[in-house]
Amino acid sequence: MTWTAEKPIVSLKDVRKSFGTLEVLKGVSIDVMKGEVICIIGPSGSGKSTLIRCINGLNDIQGGSIFVQGKEVHATNLDKLELRKKVGMVFQQYNLFPHKTALQNVMMAPLKVLKENKTDVESRARQLIKKVRLEGKEDSYPGELSGGQQQRVAIARSLAMNPEVMLFDEVTAALDPETVKEVLVTIRELAEDGMTCILVTHEMGFAREVADHIYFTDRGVIVEHGPPKTFFDDAQDPRTKEFLGQIL
Amino acid sequence: MEEYFRQLAETAPRWNFIWMYEDRQQGKILSGIWMTLKLSVMCLIFSVVIGVVGAWMQGAPSRIVRAIVQAYIQFFRNTPPMVQLLFFYFALGQFTPFVVGDDGWSVEPIISNVGWAIVSLSMFAGAFNVEIFRAGMEAVPESTVEASESLGFSRLQTYIYVVLPLAFRVCLPALNNNLVNLVKTTTQAFAIAVPELLYHSVTIWNDYPSAQYPTMLLVFVAYVGLVAILVFGMSRWERSIKIPGYGI
Ligand SMILES: Nc1ncnc2c1ncn2[C@@H]1O[C@H](COP(=O)(O)OP(=O)(O)OP(=O)(O)O)[C@@H](O)[C@H]1O
Ligand SMILES: [Mg+2]
Numbered sequence: 001m002t003w004t005a006e007k008p009i010v011s012l013k014d015v016r017k018s019f020g021t022l023e024v025l026k027g028v029s030i031d032v033m034k035g036e037v038i039c040i041i042g043p044s045g046s047g048k049s050t051l052i053r054c055i056n057g058l059n060d061i062q063g064g065s066i067f068v069q070g071k072e073v074h075a076t077n078l079d080k081l082e083l084r085k086k087v088g089m090v091f092q093q094y095n096l097f098p099h100k101t102a103l104q105n106v107m108m109a110p111l112k113v114l115k116e117n118k119t120d121v122e123s124r125a126r127q128l129i130k131k132v133r134l135e136g137k138e139d140s141y142p143g144e145l146s147g148g149q150q151q152r153v154a155i156a157r158s159l160a161m162n163p164e165v166m167l168f169d170e171v172t173a174a175l176d177p178e179t180v181k182e183v184l185v186t187i188r189e190l191a192e193d194g195m196t197c198i199l200v201t202h203e204m205g206f207a208r209e210v211a212d213h214i215y216f217t218d219r220g221v222i223v224e225h226g227p228p229k230t231f232f233d234d235a236q237d238p239r240t241k242e243f244l245g246q247i248l
Numbered sequence: 249m250e251e252y253f254r255q256l257a258e259t260a261p262r263w264n265f266i267w268m269y270e271d272r273q274q275g276k277i278l279s280g281i282w283m284t285l286k287l288s289v290m291c292l293i294f295s296v297v298i299g300v301v302g303a304w305m306q307g308a309p310s311r312i313v314r315a316i317v318q319a320y321i322q323f324f325r326n327t328p329p330m331v332q333l334l335f336f337y338f339a340l341g342q343f344t345p346f347v348v349g350d351d352g353w354s355v356e357p358i359i360s361n362v363g364w365a366i367v368s369l370s371m372f373a374g375a376f377n378v379e380i381f382r383a384g385m386e387a388v389p390e391s392t393v394e395a396s397e398s399l400g401f402s403r404l405q406t407y408i409y410v411v412l413p414l415a416f417r418v419c420l421p422a423l424n425n426n427l428v429n430l431v432k433t434t435t436q437a438f439a440i441a442v443p444e445l446l447y448h449s450v451t452i453w454n455d456y457p458s459a460q461y462p463t464m465l466l467v468f469v470a471y472v473g474l475v476a477i478l479v480f481g482m483s484r485w486e487r488s489i490k491i492p493g494y495g496i
Contacts, residue, residue: 081400084397084399084400085400087398089395089398091394095395096395097392097395098494099417108399109400112405113400113401141492142494143492143494158399161400
């Protein structure tokens, strides 16, 4: 199946995922078009992280299928590297390589994985660091950066692979309130540049502002979804209402 | 100087520092020290290589590979190194091919006793190194490994560029201890007549019982010196790889 831009760039069909006997995803379907920003919200333990980790193959699935640019993620003949090049992922705990400087963190994957030329990679990495507003921090080690700064390096590190889709899993959840904003600004700029983004977030104001579409998950199913305006102002399902009532 | 020790040997018959004034004995000591040094350096290198490769193989998906590594560790860790030396040299040495020596007519085994000592002692210390590195690897957060995988690094690349550099820093103290032990254990190569420092020292004090105390003293001093060099080198290295802002 060849992928064309009219088709969803990421497509989940009836995805089921269990850890042992615990069924965490009970048939989840989501379609994401190129350039779209979607936010997944829901209570803790509802399977948001699991869902997003399935998209880049960090978790396997027990049923259904996931396609990224027309390639099935859990096919046995999947080229993992091909998938990982297309899908960038940023985690809650930044997970920078602590023994490398900010610049080296950004450069490492293009150098070692893509085997690109060092001068090209370096100039691209410096641009990315500028883009996430960390000029002057190129030679700092992660341990010398604040949480928000580390998270922005992590974003730049993912972008260095020129992904088609970015996955963000509660990337501001571990940050101080003051630094949350700087990370959100970076993500919003990315979204405005046309990057396809799938975000798990608890920042409702942000979701409302940047998302094209919101999905609400609870206990492994998508309870309700829709554009931010209808979703936030006109939720139908009682579970959604209850969740929004608690959080807003 | 020479004259002083000659005098001393006459006035104090138990303190014959024979290698201070007799060239032949001095030559033995020097060549013994040289052999000990070579043996130590070779075994250090190979045992670390074994440790690195073994720790990698312990994480292999194949159960058989893991079982082999485990069997190797159990055998070499739980049996006396001197018995291992004897076994390698006398038992395995029989099965290796023989070649014609430098003189054109004598035959000698393709792996000399020195060769077997290096193999055997490296395997002995290497078994401990595998365990040491594995403990270090366990200190590397799973999430850091996942971040690396998400960037497209293969399992081997993740090991080389991320896990190993971090694990090394964690396990340096334990590695230090094991390598110090290894340097001291090289004396056991004496059992298969490897002409290292202890071997030559024993021949000297068998020939000249009056030289026994001074020569024993010399062996102690030489090992204190060797270990000091090793520890000094390791701690300098430890400092040079210290990561700013990182706990270890
Ligand atoms: N590796 C795992 N092994 C077993 N169970 C797991 C594993 N990972 C997640 N789970 C379980 O799956 C369920 C969903 O977890 P998940 O992390 O996807 O939730 P979440 O929606 O991201 O929650 P949060 O908002 O707290 O991050 C939880 O009940 C969790 O205990
Ligand atoms: Mg989560």
